[in-house]
Amino acid sequence: MIYKVFYQETKDRNPRRETTKVLYLDIDAKEELEGRIKARKRIEEKTAFNIEHITLLSDKHLEYEKEKGVFELTTV
Numbered sequence: 001m002i003y004k005v006f007y008q009e010t011k012d013r014n015p016r017r018e019t020t021k022v023l024y025l026d027i028d029a030k031e032e033l034e035g036r037i038k039a040r041k042r043i044e045e046k047t048a049f050n051i052e053h054i055t056l057l058s059d060k061h062l063e064y065e066k067e068k069g070v071f072e073l074t075t076v
Contacts (some may be wrong), residue, residue, distance in 0.1 A: 001026070001028075001030055001035045001056055002024055002026055002035060002057045002062055002073075003024070003025045003035055003036065003054055003055065003056055003057065004023075004024055004065070005018040005022065005024070005039060005043065005051060006020050006021070006051075006052040006056070007021055007023065007043070007049040007050060008020060008021070008049065008050040009021065009048075009050075010048060010050065011048060011049075011050040015050060015052055018067055022070070024057075024065070024071060024072065024073050025073070025074060026073055027042075036056070039054050042076050043061050043076055046076045047076065050053060
């Protein structure tokens with residue numbers, strides 16, 4: 001399952017929409033909630049990012065992201 005994670009690079013400042021970044025994770029999970037929990041845990045253990053939102057990408061949304069050219073899986 002591919003998850004799209006919206007985050008800020010630091011927890012020191014208040015989140016601003018203009019500085020929100022995105023990464024994509026491939027998480028092995030049986031259901032959506034389990035995948036979101038695993039994604040959050042992995043990012044919190046390995047980075048100092050401030051996670052704003054994690055969403056599961058549908059097949060159509062994934063194809064759209066690939067067509068736009070912004071899709072690249074991140075290894076955390």
